[in-house]
Amino acid sequence: MAAADAGRAVAGLQELRRLTGDDGGAQRVAWTDTWITAREWLRRELDGIEGVTVETDEAGNTWASAPGGRERFVIVGGHLDSVPDGGWLDGALNVLAGLEVLRALAHEERPVGLKLVDWADEEGARFGRSLMGSSASAGTLDPDAVRGLTDRDGWALPDALAAHGVTLERMGDSGSRLEGALAYLELHIEQGPVLEQLDLPLGAVLGTFGVQRHMVRFTGAHAHAGATPMDLRRDAFLAAARSALAWRDDAARRDDVRATAGVVKVSPGIVTAFNGSCEVSLDQRALDAHVLGEMLATAKADSERIAAEEGCEVAWDQVWEIEPIPFDAELIELADESIQAVSGTTHRLPSGPLHDAAEMARVMPTVMLFVKSLGGVSHTKEEDTPIADLELSVRALEELTRRTLSWAGERAVS
């Protein structure tokens, strides 16, 4: 039993950075030449593993397959594409760690097959639709909803896809690749500060948050800062400020939820008047759909009570929502055990951002591993993780893959 070469995975990441980055950071934006450069590098690496077959599906996803004892298989996935001026690890770590796991396991006896997938266009950086390739496979990509998207140079999405041999209407056919899949595994940098704060290298991911996103508009009446006594004011900013604090205080009672007031716009917004209107965005996240629904109801009730107390009115407009996507309980156990095996300690945490794993969790048992992000920073060239932790993450992915193959083998029999 050969161990995956964690050092080779890190060396590959550094090589990719040299090939596809510049002073601004990683430039592997999907459906661009630099992305193709990265994929060609991957293709050469995969072609060097004897017995592994490589194909690209109807959605532009690249599959590398090491056949197993039956026509069932476990998938390890990631994405080579990045945002413009992105980091060297987001997406690419998953693929290169998977490459070394595949290289190590390709010639071992396995109860089921093992596949590595490089999803096409996880970031949506050029056309604004993220999780393109994985959602096409999972059956959640609606061609009609994205056909009209254009990039900043006016290129239409269908034309950019066609230039890479992908036909928008046929992307969904890629779903057939998932027939026989028993589990999906993904390693990713955390993109948050939790593991670093806990001084832990690795964590098992519980799932991705559901999101409720609203614009909340408070309306009072502006008037002169000197002429209007405090008790006669209908100050929309203060109503919004109290509400934002109430939303935060409600969310702070649990560690598996978030509430964020990000956009804040006041009117008239001048030094000599209090504000007659204030618009605030509220982005709420939770792992549990029921909890998320309760948070929203509480936030609305709080804002209405506070607005009334401040002599204001409040109106809510939904901007976006997505349901929570919990990962598989048994695979979370395996992830926990794998992290414990390589690092001696572990932690479970939710994922703030979405990942391709969220699309896969809709159709099969799925779990993710997180490795520490320095400063919680990503989508910038400052994104980084210590080499020792990166190597540990490759070993944890290998450990999880081995355990999942065994687990999948039992399910394939039953």
Next chain:
Amino acid sequence: MAAADAGRAVAGLQELRRLTGDDGGAQRVAWTDTWITAREWLRRELDGIEGVTVETDEAGNTWASAPGGRERFVIVGGHLDSVPDGGWLDGALNVLAGLEVLRALAHEERPVGLKLVDWADEEGARFGRSLMGSSASAGTLDPDAVRGLTDRDGWALPDALAAHGVTLERMGDSGSRLEGALAYLELHIEQGPVLEQLDLPLGAVLGTFGVQRHMVRFTGAHAHAGATPMDLRRDAFLAAARSALAWRDDAARRDDVRATAGVVKVSPGIVTAFNGSCEVSLDQRALDAHVLGEMLATAKADSERIAAEEGCEVAWDQVWEIEPIPFDAELIELADESIQAVSGTTHRLPSGPLHDAAEMARVMPTVMLFVKSLGGVSHTKEEDTPIADLELSVRALEELTRRTLSWAGERAVS
């Protein structure tokens, strides 16, 4: 003893509106042709009062004098100039009420003289420096501080003044007109909601607020709305929100102070991140300098405590300050009695905005009368006051003028 013709004052205001307003509102901006049209109308009215002499001083202020028994006098003042698209009452009510008081009292026996002044450029609408004429007379206008001002068409202030026969360097000579002055009286619309809320037509003004104005910048660190747990955030907007509420709560404990957070700017100000910086303006006002100083110290201490609790830093930059200008205690008594005499009830209140009376209060006993503003609205064509209240205000000014002349007569003897 003839009573002032309150109806004639209101008719004059309506005539002025016809002559110097348009669909947007009053257009009597100082140092413009429309302002001259208004002043020429006033001049014709004053010339029609026998025994009254009319002169313009070195600052462009127009003085109408009805001599009294000695070379001492009481002044009633106002300003015909308006902001662009202004209201029909702000400033003009004072002048036209004073005109009718002067007309009524011109030929009566008086212990001291009576003068009406139409101050030049109270609003500062064209060049940004308000209280021009009255500050020149009071000796607080520094020519060097305003010489470089230009209007939006690039006209320099000294050139605009010269076109109206005023030499910037000689404006201070107008101060000699105040020699022998014993009191200054001014009627004005409230420009706030207090009297309307109390269902009172008139109030005696205690003085003008002192102002402390700062920009307060909170700095934390922005990060992703999903990836960062609530307890690891350094959210600058929430630090600012808590501080703004603390400032309001502190100010709400007294009815003679104000605190207003008007400008609110967050960064990055997007839905998917909490904010790493937030800039808020704080405009604090109080009638008592000691109270104002304590408010500022408390507000700073509150913001520093809250910023520390939120993991943020805070920095204060002063934008502007002016000391409180209290009016004369004896004249406030006379104003109270005069309002009581004409309306049967009275109320004392501070002035939020500044007025020419604030400049006069530096150099002589001064008081103002406020008449109700509908909706507390001014500096817009919607500015309005019921006719009955306007007429009552003219009668109150007459009553106050008579009482002040008697009071001044005693002082002139002593």
